[in-house]
Amino acid sequence: MKIALIGAGEVALCLATEFCKSEDEVVVLTSTVKPSLKDLKAEIRLTDYSVENLKKNLDDCDAVVSTLSGPNEFYISAHSNILEACRQSRKCKHFIPSEWNINIEDFPDQPMFSAATHEVVRNKLRSQNDIKWTMICHGWFMEYLLPTKKNPLREIGLAWAMNHGTKVFDMYADGLQKVTLTSTADAARAVLAVLRDSINTGADLPPVTHLAGQTLTYRDLFQLIRTRDPAWKSNPVTFVEVLTAIHEGLKANDALVAIHQMRIMGFTNANHNPKGKALEWGTGILQGLRATSVEEFLDQSEAGEDK
Template identity: 35%
Template structure:
């Protein structure tokens, strides 16, 4: 299939590497040329993300997948333009919006504010257009590559407690009693699953992917055991996390607000994907794919260099 990927950030790199391996002709939609895409021999189509331009750029594509994580109204505008372009093209009738998140199907009330404000208008538009464009939302919890230090993953570090593992300082932030669950799914395995789903016609509204579900205490034990040396464990109460959100709101910086709100998820069930639904969908849609657990990711990192 001829598939367009919107965006050229950290997450997209796993998609650009994996899609050609599954036989898909892959096209990048990007505002500016990217060297890593040239190195991968990926066709780059420069776009301003207007409906008119996207309609032209997507005219010969079978589907578009977004890995864009813009802020505020920009995120909504780009995705609505992608949807409208799909509706106007005769061929590109499949779209996967940029979600890659926790269990918004079961726990929509726990969704972070920044995410709800930027994703819900897109979900509403997708539902309202009925069957003109086929779509699904991927729910995968956290990407398990975050258990690796910088240099072994494409993702950048998350500061201000947005992710509990700080490899540089060797500090682990424990959310409350650490018993809340978190599903960790590899971004690379997610890209492989999306590539396989393109071969199917029977998409569901939500697609659940689950590598492994652990608690934060479990994750702390894995990190301590596998990384060697001492780690400082910093306990953070829910009240502390709420205060950080309030302070970030006053500060006004997008990055601080996002990381503060991500931290709140560590006290809830939002990070846990529906394991039974993920199992059913895996058997139906991805029977020949293996979704790696945390230990497997770490084993792979230990056996070879570079990005995992």
């Protein structure tokens, strides 16, 4: 396959790094040349995200994977243009939009700050039959278990339960809500498998593709982390506390309100991809692939640090 990856942020770099380990050809489309891309075994193409330019860059590709995020107007226009460029292209008829998210099949209104914008793009995809597409739901990326200096993804502060600086773990209510964690590498390998199966067999793609590396309750995750490092402390967080922060943030037009909106998901199972919905590792589409467990992921990180 020849896979186009659109975007060059942190998530894109993680996915592209894994894509480049496969036998597939990888093309990265970005608006500017970034130093972080120089070591990738991928072809770098510049784009202005217009339909005409995207069509030219996607015309020889089999599928396109987007990692583009906001602002809202850009998210809508860029994804609308990618969809139209695919329609006009010779062979690029598979599209994975930028979701990289929670269980949006059951919680399409989360996270609050981006749901409406993403729903516009989702409706555009649903209303056409020319391009096969699916949204990837993996829960949280496992990389957020790592301290900031080792986490290749963007720092998001209170949006995630773990404060690595203070070693404080936010416990939402009773901590019995479930959270699914999937490494970026596992997600990347699964994406390639999903696309390869559809391209080779002509099979349709479901609107949502669930992946699940490992699922735990927040309470169990805390205990696992604390067993490895007893310095971690649990910090109880109430629903009223988060709602108050959102209310005050909206009144003050505080950009950090989005962080607190993400915390709402910790009180629900929005971060949980149920086993019955997630693709099963090692069989079917994911034949030959296995998921990395939390313990294994942390062991690998520590082993890398010791080298």
